Amino acid sequence: MSSRDHILSRIKAHKPEFIEEPVITLELFMDWKHVKTEFTMKVEIAGGQVFEATSNQNVTEQVSAMFPESKVNFSTLKGTDGFNTINLDAINKPHDLEDLDILILESGLGVAENGAVWIKDSQLPMRVLPFITKHLVVVLRKDAIVTFMHQAYRKLSCDQTDFGVFISGPSKTADIEQSLVIGAHGALSMSVFLV
Amino acid sequence: MSHSKAATIFNKDENKVNWHDKALWFVRHKRDKSVHTVKGWEELRNLGHGIKAHTLSNLDNYLIQFEENAKKNGVQVHWAVDGEEHNKIVHQILKAHQAKKVVKSKSMLTEECHLNPYLEADGIEVIDSDLGERIVQLAKEPPSHIVLPAIHKTKEEVDALFQEHLGTKPCNGDPQYLTGEARKHLREKFIQADAAITGVNFAIADTGGIVVCTNEGNADMGAHLAPVHIACMGVEKLIPKQTHLGVFLRLLARSATGQHITTYSSHFKKPLKGSEMHIVIVDNGRTEQLSRPDFRASLHCIRCGACMNTCPIYRRSGGHSYDATIPGPIGSILSPGKDLKKHSSLPFASTLCGSCSDVCPVKIDIHSQLYKWRQLITKETPQPIIKKTSMKMMGNLFSKPLQFEKVGKVARWSLRNLPKGVINSKPNVWGKERDLPLGPTESFDEWYKKRKKNE
Numbered sequence: 001m002s003s004r005d006h007i008l009s010r011i012k013a014h015k016p017e018f019i020e021e022p023v024i025t026l027e028l029f030m031d032w033k034h035v036k037t038e039f040t041m042k043v044e045i046a047g048g049q050v051f052e053a054t055s056n057q058n059v060t061e062q063v064s065a066m067f068p069e070s071k072v073n074f075s076t077l078k079g080t081d082g083f084n085t086i087n088l089d090a091i092n093k094p095h096d097l098e099d100l101d102i103l104i105l106e107s108g109l110g111v112a113e114n115g116a117v118w119i120k121d122s123q124l125p126m127r128v129l130p131f132i133t134k135h136l137v138v139v140l141r142k143d144a145i146v147t148f149m150h151q152a153y154r155k156l157s158c159d160q161t162d163f164g165v166f167i168s169g170p171s172k173t174a175d176i177e178q179s180l181v182i183g184a185h186g187a188l189s190m191s192v193f194l195v
Numbered sequence: 196m197s198h199s200k201a202a203t204i205f206n207k208d209e210n211k212v213n214w215h216d217k218a219l220w221f222v223r224h225k226r227d228k229s230v231h232t233v234k235g236w237e238e239l240r241n242l243g244h245g246i247k248a249h250t251l252s253n254l255d256n257y258l259i260q261f262e263e264n265a266k267k268n269g270v271q272v273h274w275a276v277d278g279e280e281h282n283k284i285v286h287q288i289l290k291a292h293q294a295k296k297v298v299k300s301k302s303m304l305t306e307e308c309h310l311n312p313y314l315e316a317d318g319i320e321v322i323d324s325d326l327g328e329r330i331v332q333l334a335k336e337p338p339s340h341i342v343l344p345a346i347h348k349t350k351e352e353v354d355a356l357f358q359e360h361l362g363t364k365p366c367n368g369d370p371q372y373l374t375g376e377a378r379k380h381l382r383e384k385f386i387q388a389d390a391a392i393t394g395v396n397f398a399i400a401d402t403g404g405i406v407v408c409t410n411e412g413n414a415d416m417g418a419h420l421a422p423v424h425i426a427c428m429g430v431e432k433l434i435p436k437q438t439h440l441g442v443f444l445r446l447l448a449r450s451a452t453g454q455h456i457t458t459y460s461s462h463f464k465k466p467l468k469g470s471e472m473h474i475v476i477v478d479n480g481r482t483e484q485l486s487r488p489d490f491r492a493s494l495h496c497i498r499c500g501a502c503m504n505t506c507p508i509y510r511r512s513g514g515h516s517y518d519a520t521i522p523g524p525i526g527s528i529l530s531p532g533k534d535l536k537k538h539s540s541l542p543f544a545s546t547l548c549g550s551c552s553d554v555c556p557v558k559i560d561i562h563s564q565l566y567k568w569r570q571l572i573t574k575e576t577p578q579p580i581i582k583k584t585s586m587k588m589m590g591n592l593f594s595k596p597l598q599f600e601k602v603g604k605v606a607r608w609s610l611r612n613l614p615k616g617v618i619n620s621k622p623n624v625w626g627k628e629r630d631l632p633l634g635p636t637e638s639f640d641e642w643y644k645k646r647k648k649n650e
Binding site: 002003004006007008010011012013014015016017018019020021022024025028029030031042045046094095098111113114115116126127128131132148149150151152153154156157161162163164165166167168169170171172173174175176177178179181183184185186187 | 218233234235245246252253255258262275280325326327343344345348349350368371373374382386410413415416420435440442444445452454458459462464467476478482486488491
């Protein structure tokens with residue numbers, strides 16, 4: 001018998017009697033908090049920052065002012081080609097992105113209860129981008145924020161994404177004596193621009 | 196070595212024990228603060244419990260569904276009965292790619308299977324990329340906590356380790372500097388890696404995808420840069436539907452560290468074009484645990500570590516005293532199922548206060564299971580003679596009210612009148628490191644009867 005069949009047959013023999021799948025009732029969790037205020041607070045708790053912007057152009061202007069020293073920039077926003085200092089098509093392997101200073105991405109989904117934004121393959125020219133960049137900037141429409149993860153997954157259920165990630169704040173660690181240090185392996189900072 | 200003996204060694208450094216105790220209680224406190232902001236938290240825990248119980252009752256079919264969907268996604272699925280088979284599978288994949296440098300993100304399963312030494316024996320370099328895991332790897336120690344692997348190390352110890360292995364400058368244990376140096380050191384490893392190994396937090400039957408949660412971003416740095424991604428999971432990591440993640444991602448980080456969600460919750464479904472993705476599904480004793488009605492709920496565990504942070508024994512004895520891959524209360528109900536003899540002292544490393552069950556995000560009845568293991572162990576493994584006879588004497592005493600009352604009187608009198616030196620003499624282990632309370636003048640029984648009379 002193959003290991004697969006061996007494991008499956010043992011589970012079949014040992015599993016308990018069938019137990020019904022519980023139903024998730026969203027109403028139990030409704031706390032009627034203000035979605036945008038809650039989202040902003042939770043991004044800040046996670047170590048990120050939230051700004052408002054009027055247009056894509058306005059986002060890149062604010063970002064350039066925030067990081068005047070940055071050399072290697074890339075944005076996926078429409079009409080912001082002037083901001084980009086690299087051409088992704090010319091990059092052969094993701095490893096060459098090691099020096100990326102600023103990355104600007106779009107997200108179509110934010111979650112108020114934890115300040116997370118959803119980034120998916122179709123908004124991501126290379127999967128490693130949001131992790132390898134020094135500073136991550138995400139542009140999110142205000143009306144794309146839902147209250148809870150339950151609603152987020154309802155939205156994602158009709159979406160065929162090969163890779164996607166919820167990101168909440170910059171990378172961090174507290175592995176040395178429980179002292180929080182922002183900037184572990186991923187981004188050193190994260191800014192969300194609400195439009 | 197029994198847990199209590201190992202704990203005695205940890206307790207030699209009193210300051211460190213106090214620090215350890217406080218540091219973990221601080222994490223427990225952060226958990227409380229964060230969960231108290233969630234309306235319907237108890238309902239959420241019920242859902243977590245219910246979904247896991249449902250999954251176990253249909254696990255074979257969900258695994259088949261998961262495999263089918265993962266294969267459709269272009270992922271290669273492997274099955275391993277035990278740790279050795281798991282290691283062989285991973286090794287073969289690496290060999291096929293001539294991978295000599297491997298980066299690994301946190302995976303308690305690969306610890307359980309002792310994957311690192313297995314691969315290292317063939318000259319493969321395995322770098323643990325989670326900062327805490329890298330620290331204990333450099334120190335040649337196992338993790339002492341499943342979420343905070345290096346919680347037993349002081350910053351000065353980390354400083355010394357990094358000076359020796361990474362060539363850092365002395366910094367009096369400055370966490371900011373040390374983390375920055377680790378980032379540089381591991382960046383290089385990510386860039387050079389031939390393959391990435393990750394654990395799995397959740398495997399989803401209806402999409403065939405897996406979710407990996409980290410704060411550092413190390414799993415993603417590894418998996419997206421290397422040409423091969425191998426994800427290793429126990430059979431119990433499965434959940435039926437992607438929508439169930441809504442429940443588990445709300446529970447996990449809040450219970451673990453008090454964060455509302457981890458920085459990264461990465462959903463891997465299809466491999467990158469030109470890359471390979473493998474999933475290794477491992478049993479290694481899990482189906483055996485599934486066969487035990489009293490203990491199968493231990494398979495609900497989502498590895499948040501909340502039971503460790505809250506446990507008065509864990510906090511004061513340290514993770515290494517459990518001598519098991521998973522320490523703490525949850526480890527103490529999992530490990531005896533693997534090797535009853537080796538881990539027979541673990542279910543006794545508890546006050547049965549029940550705090551572990553109270554904080555468990557998937558409502559595992561941990562303290563009841565600890566009690567049930569004790570019943571089994573006392574029957575099946577030889578107990579120390581002192582314990583055996585004293586238990587017999589106590590049983591005898593408790594069954595005879597008159598005798599109990601007499602002995603009680605003597606004990607209360609002794610606690611009031613005998614000198615401290617006699618009360619705290621060596622045979623009385625309860626007098627070690629603490630003063631016993633002054634004996635009350637009357638027993639509860641006497642007090643109660645008096646009160647009844649005066650009514």
